[in-house]
Every structure is written in C-alpha cells, then in structure tokens.
Amino acid sequence: MSVANRPVHRPLSPHLQVYKWQLTSVLSILHRATGIALAVGALYLTVWVMFAAATPATYAMFQSFNTSILGRIFLGGWLFCGFYHLCNGIRHLFWDAGYGFELKDAYRSGWTVVAVSLIATAASWIVGLRLV
C-alpha cells in the first residue's frame, strides 16, 4: 500500500474529556444545547397554536398542562434557553464582525451573557408566576 493510499488516522477534535472545564467552552456547549432545546420548543409553539385553532375543550387540556408544575418547568426552561441563546447569539454576531476576541474580552462578554440571561429569566419567571 502506497503512502498516499494508506488510511489516515488523524486526531479527532474536540476531545471534551481531556479538557479542563472553562467558561468559554461551557458557554459554547450550552449554546448548542439550548439551540437544540429551542428547536424542540418550536414544536411546542406549533402545538400551542394548533390547540388554539381547535375547540375550547381541547385547548383547556393543553392549558391544564401549561399551568401544571411540569408545564411551568417546561415554559420556564424554554425562557432560559431563549434568553441564553439570544444573548450568546449576539456575542457570536460581535465575533463574526471581528470584535471581542481577546481572552479578557471573551471572558467579560461570557460573564455578561450569563448575568443578563439569568436576570431576564428570573424577571420573566416572577412576572409569569404573578400572572397565573
């Protein structure tokens, strides 16, 4: 077998298990995870409007899930995923434009994303729980 035809076993990346946990990588993983969660949440939004297009009795069934503990956790979780992915997405757009690549800036923007998304989530939960 010639050198050119030999299968190449290049190292695959990323090796998550050998890396030390750090803010930047955790936020990066969280961006993907929340993105996938939001995609599933889009199905929930679709079910919501479909039930609203159906009869009052069917909507009441959906509504009783929405206002249950599990439904509250689901909606609350969706809100966190939404706010986090939104804030970190804006951080990504700044990177795309060429800003904020210094390590210090990446950490500063990272902690800002954590703070803003947690505050927005908490605020929405407080308002939401008062309304129900």
Place this chain on the structure above:
Amino acid sequence: MNGDLRTPLARARGLGSAKAGVHHWWAQRLTAIALIPLVVWFAISLVMMSGAEYEVVRAWIGSPVVMVLLILTIAVGLHHAQLGIQVVIEDYVHSDGFKLALIVVVRFLAVFVGLAAIVAILNVGFGG
C-alpha cells in the same frame, strides 16, 4: 493537457463555490439578526399568554400585527433551527448516508411544522 483546448481558467470555472459557499453561514446570521427582536417580543408574549383563557388567546393570535409577528417568529425561527441542527448533524454524524438522511428529515420536518403552525394561526385569524 490531453488535447483539452480550454484554458486553465475555463476548466476551473463553475467548479468552485460560485460565490454561494457562504450561503449557509450568511442565512444563519441573517435569521439570527431577525430573531433578536422577534424572540424578545415572543418571550414577553409567552409570559403574558401562557395562563390566558381560550378566547383571550384566540383574540390575541387573531389580531393582524400578532399574526404577522407570530408567523415571522415561527418561519424565521424554524429556518434558523434547521440551519443550526444541520451543523450539529454535520459535526457529530460521521456516516455519509445517515448524515444526509438526517439533514433531509430535519429540513422536511421544519417545513411541515412551520406550515402546520402558519395554517393554525391563519385559521384562528380568518376561520369562523
């Protein structure tokens, strides 16, 4: 040259990205920018509407401005979701056949779900 009379430039033309190589990247950013105001609006609406009665929710969904914003949110959101999940599949699924099948399924599902949501929204707004 093997008897090929074309110039090297002529042979290369049409084989590259034809300036469409960044389409996926650009579409993901464009939908992301559009989703910034839409998601903020939708998150506030979700908090306001999650416990509301049937008639209240229907009146809200059926008002013209809300209909437009909801359809935009679901259509742009699903497009963005499809693009993002495609990248995740491309990164983690290594079998070519399975990868292609998953990407096709996700894209079909996004269009189907989006259409179902839009029809439901229009039905609330215009249906009797």
